[in-house]
Structure formats: C-alpha cells, structure tokens
Amino acid sequence: MSASTDYPSFLTPKVANENQSHDAAIVVFVLGGPGSGKGTQCQKIVEHFGFTHLGAGDLLQAEIDSGSENGAMIENFKKEGKIVPSEITVRLLQQAMQQSENKKFIIDGFPRNEENRAAFENIVGIEPEFVLFFECPEEVLTKRILNRNQGRVDDNVHTIPKRLKVYFEQTLPVIDHYSSKGKVQKVDAHRSVDEVFEGVKSIFCRLTK
Ligand SMILES: Nc1ncnc2c1ncn2[C@@H]1O[C@H](COP(=O)(O)OP(=O)(O)OP(=O)(O)O)[C@@H](O)[C@H]1O
Numbered sequence: 618m619s620a621s622t623d624y625p626s627f628l629t630p631k632v633a634n635e636n637q638s639h640d641a642a643i644v645v646f647v648l649g650g651p652g653s654g655k656g657t658q659c660q661k662i663v664e665h666f667g668f669t670h671l672g673a674g675d676l677l678q679a680e681i682d683s684g685s686e687n688g689a690m691i692e693n694f695k696k697e698g699k700i701v702p703s704e705i706t707v708r709l710l711q712q713a714m715q716q717s718e719n720k721k722f723i724i725d726g727f728p729r730n731e732e733n734r735a736a737f738e739n740i741v742g743i744e745p746e747f748v749l750f751f752e753c754p755e756e757v758l759t760k761r762i763l764n765r766n767q768g769r770v771d772d773n774v775h776t777i778p779k780r781l782k783v784y785f786e787q788t789l790p791v792i793d794h795y796s797s798k799g800k801v802q803k804v805d806a807h808r809s810v811d812e813v814f815e816g817v818k819s820i821f822c823r824l825t826k
Pocket residue numbers: 649650651652653654655656657658674726761762764765766806807808809810811813
C-alpha cells in the first residue's frame with residue numbers, strides 16, 4: 618500500500634531505515650500496568666476502529682504453546698515477570714505485521730522498556746502515532762489480576778509484585794519518553810469498561826479518523 622492514500626497526512630509514518638517494509642502502517646502502542654484493561658479495551662478498538670490487535674504477551678505465549686526452541690526460556694521470564702529479550706519480541710511483532718493484510722495495528726503491552734522501544738524503532742522502523750496509556754491505582758491492578766481466573770502462570774501473589782516493580786521501574790520511563798514528545802494519550806482506567814471505552818473512543822475518533 619502506498620503511504621499517500623488512505624490516511625490523513627499527519628498519520629504518515631516516519632521512515633527510520635530503508636529496510637522497513639511497513640511504509641503505510643499505523644502503529645498505536647497501548648501501555649498501562651498489569652491488569653489495567655489493555656486487552657479488554659483493545660478488543661473494543663478492533664471492533665469499532667478496524668485495527669489489528671497484536672498483544673506482545675499473547676505472541677510470546679503462542680511461542681510457549683508452540684513448543685518452539687525459545688518457549689521454555691520465555692515461560693521462565695513470564696513466571697518471574699521479567700522482560701523477554703527485545704530481539705525475540707520484536708521479531709514476533711514484525712512477523713505478525715508482515716503477515717497481516719491490515720496496516721493499522723494496536724500493539725498491546727509493548728514496548729516494556731527502553732531497550733524494547735529502541736529495538737522496535739530501529740528494526741521495524743516505525744514510530745507510534747500515539748501511545749494510549751491506561752492509568753490505574755496499584756491496588757486495583759492487583760485485585761483485577763487476582764480475579765482474572767484465566768490460568769495465567771503469572772497471575773499469582775508470587776509474580777504480581779515483580780510485574781508491578783518492572784512496570785514502575787522500566788515501563789513508566791518509556792511512557793515518559795513518549796510524553797516528552799507529546800505522544801501520550803492518557804485514559805483513567807479506574808472506571809467501568811464502558812466508561813473507559815468512551816475515553817478511548819474520543820481519542821481514536823480525534824486521532825485516527
Ligand atoms: N474497567 C474495568 N473494570 C473492572 N474490571 C476490568 C476492567 N477492565 C478489565 N477488567 C478485568 O480486569 C482483568 C484484567 O484486564 P485485562 O486482561 O484487559 O488487562 P491487561 O492490561 O491486558 O492485563 P495484562 O497486562 O496482565 O495482560 C480482566 O479480568 C478484565 O475482565
């Protein structure tokens with residue numbers, strides 16, 4: 618798809634290197650603490666705005682489930698709430714983007730740290746149009762995760778504090794980075810699912826229509 622047609626000019630991606638192959642792709646990063654509702658809201662964004670949802674954690678889980686050579690290592694990182702090396706996650710995201718016919722992506726739960734951010738921008742060669750940031754108090758995050766009941770290996774009292782620590786120490790600086798570039802759209806995630814989505818909708822209507 619050419620970069621010139623379907624989208625307003627302010628959505629034209631920045632080309633960071635000549636190898637990048639998503640010259641018309643639109644990327645929105647979705648960040649927030651564990652349990653803030655990223656996956657829940659991404660489903661709604663897909664239904665209403667036609668984006669393809671790429672959950673970085675879901676892609677890593679698929680690697681575990683497929684029995685790939687990195688699967689056991691990824692599972693250990695997940696059990697400990699640690700961030701998987703960037704080259705693995707970025708490769709999975711890049712493959713998923715290349716295999717998609719859609720060119721509008723919401724990337725959920727990534728970049729988790731500065732290394733992830735730099736790797737994505739250098740390898741994939743795209744900067745996000747904006748970053749959707751779900752803000753939610755820590756105690757609410759913990760309650761939501763403990764109630765999620767989906768059998769995740771990291772939804773337990775051993776791993777939750779580790780995930781929160783990683784979020785505060787490594788992911789918030791990424792949000793600060795994009796904030797300094799005027800790219801962060803903050804949403805109060807401590808409301809009902811529908812109320813949160815009202816906030817999300819107004820952002821997407823303003824920035825992607
Ligand atoms: N606004 C909300 N109010 C109450 N519960 C919510 C809300 N949004 C999501 N939940 C519930 O909280 C749990 C976590 O939501 P979700 O899986 O969407 O979060 P997440 O940010 O993707 O988490 P993670 O980072 O761990 O993948 C789920 O059980 C979900 O149903």
